[in-house]
Amino acid sequence: MSRYATMFERLAERGEGAFGAFLMLGDPDIEACAELLDAVVAGGADMVEVGIPFSDSVADGPVIQAAAKRALSAGVRVGDCLELIARFRGRYPDVPLGILTYANIVAARGGFMRDAAEAGADSLLIADVPALEAPPFTREMQQAGIEPVLIAAANTPDASLANIARLSRGYTYCVSRAGITGTHSEGRFDGALIARLKRLGAPPPVFGFGISTPEHVRAALDAGAAGVICGSAIVDLVSRGGSPVNLVGLLKAATLNDKARERLGGAMIESP
Amino acid sequence: MRLNGRFGRFGGCYVPEILVPALEQLEAAFLDTQDDPGFAAELNDLLANYAGRPTPLTRCRNLAGNIYLKREDLLHGGAHKTNQVLAQGLLAKRMGKTRLIAETGAGQHGVATAIVGALLGFETVIYMGAEDVARQELNVFRMRLMGAKVVQVESGGRTLKDAINEALRDWSASFESTHYLLGTAAGPHPFPTMVREFQRVIGREAKAQMLAQVGRLPDAVVACVGGGSNAIGLFADFLADDVRLIGVEAAGRGLDGGEHGATLLRGRPGILHGSETYILQDDDGQIAESWSVSAGLDYPAVGPEHAHLKESGRADYVGATDAEALAAFKALAESEGILCAFESAHALAHALKLAEAEPESAILVGLSGRGDKDVAQAQALFA
Numbered sequence: 001m002s003r004y005a006t007m008f009e010r011l012a013e014r015g016e017g018a019f020g021a022f023l024m025l026g027d028p029d030i031e032a033c034a035e036l037l038d039a040v041v042a043g044g045a046d047m048v049e050v051g052i053p054f055s056d057s058v059a060d061g062p063v064i065q066a067a068a069k070r071a072l073s074a075g076v077r078v079g080d081c082l083e084l085i086a087r088f089r090g091r092y093p094d095v096p097l098g099i100l101t102y103a104n105i106v107a108a109r110g111g112f113m114r115d116a117a118e119a120g121a122d123s124l125l126i127a128d129v130p131a132l133e134a135p136p137f138t139r140e141m142q143q144a145g146i147e148p149v150l151i152a153a154a155n156t157p158d159a160s161l162a163n164i165a166r167l168s169r170g171y172t173y174c175v176s177r178a179g180i181t182g183t184h185s186e187g188r189f190d191g192a193l194i195a196r197l198k199r200l201g202a203p204p205p206v207f208g209f210g211i212s213t214p215e216h217v218r219a220a221l222d223a224g225a226a227g228v229i230c231g232s233a234i235v236d237l238v239s240r241g242g243s244p245v246n247l248v249g250l251l252k253a254a255t256l257n258d259k260a261r262e263r264l265g266g267a268m269i270e271s272p
Numbered sequence: 273m274r275l276n277g278r279f280g281r282f283g284g285c286y287v288p289e290i291l292v293p294a295l296e297q298l299e300a301a302f303l304d305t306q307d308d309p310g311f312a313a314e315l316n317d318l319l320a321n322y323a324g325r326p327t328p329l330t331r332c333r334n335l336a337g338n339i340y341l342k343r344e345d346l347l348h349g350g351a352h353k354t355n356q357v358l359a360q361g362l363l364a365k366r367m368g369k370t371r372l373i374a375e376t377g378a379g380q381h382g383v384a385t386a387i388v389g390a391l392l393g394f395e396t397v398i399y400m401g402a403e404d405v406a407r408q409e410l411n412v413f414r415m416r417l418m419g420a421k422v423v424q425v426e427s428g429g430r431t432l433k434d435a436i437n438e439a440l441r442d443w444s445a446s447f448e449s450t451h452y453l454l455g456t457a458a459g460p461h462p463f464p465t466m467v468r469e470f471q472r473v474i475g476r477e478a479k480a481q482m483l484a485q486v487g488r489l490p491d492a493v494v495a496c497v498g499g500g501s502n503a504i505g506l507f508a509d510f511l512a513d514d515v516r517l518i519g520v521e522a523a524g525r526g527l528d529g530g531e532h533g534a535t536l537l538r539g540r541p542g543i544l545h546g547s548e549t550y551i552l553q554d555d556d557g558q559i560a561e562s563w564s565v566s567a568g569l570d571y572p573a574v575g576p577e578h579a580h581l582k583e584s585g586r587a588d589y590v591g592a593t594d595a596e597a598l599a600a601f602k603a604l605a606e607s608e609g610i611l612c613a614f615e616s617a618h619a620l621a622h623a624l625k626l627a628e629a630e631p632e633s634a635i636l637v638g639l640s641g642r643g644d645k646d647v648a649q650a651q652a653l654f655a
Contacts, residue, residue: 056559130289
């Protein structure tokens with residue numbers, strides 16, 4: 001069973017949602033990033049999503065763009081990112097790790113999927129490859145042993161959503177509203193999208209884009225999601241020199257059911 | 273999508289999933305207009321009575337050889353850009369959009385979009401790299417005079433490619449009310465096909481004018497290539513003819529250094545701004561900064577149909593350096609009394625070489641824009 005499947009099964013038994021923490025690899029530099037990866041796991045992240053920086057990230061808002069720019073300015077190469085992933089895998093054999101990047105990064109390196117799988121990545125989401133262009137990419141991912149993750153949006157028509165459900169493995173990255181990363185979601189999450197994905201037999205739906213408070217996390221899970229991914233709020237905090245441990249702990253706590261929350265008491269549920 | 277949006281292996285629709293419905297809506301609206309005589313009638317009326325089509329074909333009287341200029345510089349707005357912004361503006365109206373966004377480098381496409389925004393009553397927002405805003409003050413003022421809002425883009429190298437990134441980000445959140453009026457035959461499907469069809473009028477007229485004035489087709493057709501819209505518009509009606517097609521890229525300060533915009537000559541295939549095409553990039557796939565004295569050719573990718581025409585061998589692509597383009601700009605001014613855009617001067621520079629080697633050949637040159645926007649820069653360069 002894949003690391004994602006094992007994780008979702010374990011969390012479902014406990015009545016918890018999955019909490020995914022996003023970091024940009026190489027931001028602000030390679031060693032500091034390695035420590036941040038430790039910190040998000042220490043804070044309680046169930047899964048980790050990592051960006052491989054691209055110079056022209058059209059799906060990203062200012063916070064993630066700035067993170068990519070810091071990494072590239074520090075001279076970080078794709079090979080360095082794959083090494084960071086391999087180090088992470090060595091330390092955390094069970095924590096699912098997914099890569100988020102752009103098509104030209106994948107296309108420029110012969111054997112990107114194989115290298116990513118060998119480094120220990122579980123999944124790959126290519127932000128500018130929609131379902132209609134995805135088949136050659138997902139075929140190669142599956143041959144290399146890395147799970148394709150595709151984005152499903154509230155405005156995605158049924159035919160495309162069926163393709164997304166068919167091509168995706170690991171989890172389905174759900175976007176609740178139009179826009180780019182880091183824009184405020186106002187805590188509204190689309191239960192209809194989740195219901196459509198479930199009917200189509202898609203992998204577990206996870207909401208990304210605009211998750212920054214415990215209220216967002218609960219609203220997303222209440223809408224039927226299996227988990228959430230928080231990116232810009234963590235990256236923004238880190239860019240100001242903060243440790244992500246408390247923020248991750250706070251947001252992870254919001255994925256617990258009432259019983260588990262009682263068990264932990266208020267300790268984890270204070271603001272960072 | 274109803275069409276596959278491919279030119280050989282190039283093209284496609286590489287955008288975040290969230291933008292796919294907007295591009296499907298655009299493709300459907302575009303294909304509907306292709307069979308709609310009402311749309312063609314309204315567009316042709318605007319092209320003739322507002323923009324000033326047909327543009328003349330001028331035989332150079334004093335430059336050596338047989339050079340014919342297709343005078344898009346005489347079009348309203350000062351460049352070929354006006355052809356396709358009028359068409360996309362009408363299309364946006366049909367789709368019920370109320371707002372236009374566009375990217376611009378030198379400002380020519382921004383000015384053209386501001387024109388159509390004022391004419392057809394859209395709220396208009398132009399994304400322009402902060403570097404270009406500083407270099408092209410006059411065009412920024414022109415856009416504002418016509419009611420457009422100009423947003424300075426501070427990300428990346430703060431030039432055209434960053435302006436496209438920012439326009440795509442805006443569109444991801446605004447597509448319900450907003451049409452992204454992309455300025456060239458690049459980007460995701462359906463833009464490369466749609467913009468080619470809206471620029472095809474350049475070559476259609478030029479072909480008829482050659483036959484009427486010279487009695488035969490040209491031996492060679494030469495156009496500059498940045499994104500490639502004027503070139504593809506000029507080439508399109510000659511593709512099936514026995515005519516050499518030559519695209520001229522910006523060789524900048526020389527093809528062997530890093531300061532040029534010669535994507536087809538020095539780039540390699542990749543994926544940027546929605547399209548699989550030739551791209552200037554490093555080994556990791558990070559996009560390189562391009563360079564050209566002409567902002568309109570200063571772009572590290574190129575329209576995907578040009579990538580296909582290069583690989584299939586149907587068109588040849590060559591470079592002209594900054595210095596060669598400036599010399600051609602000067603020669604045209606002194607010999608013919610025409611101030612052309614620095615972009616167009618690249619095409620002319622190659623045509624002058626060709627005319628010297630083959631004095632009998634009839635050479636058709638796409639004079640894509642006028643040089644008013646470049647006069648201040650020319651003054652500094654020639655001082």
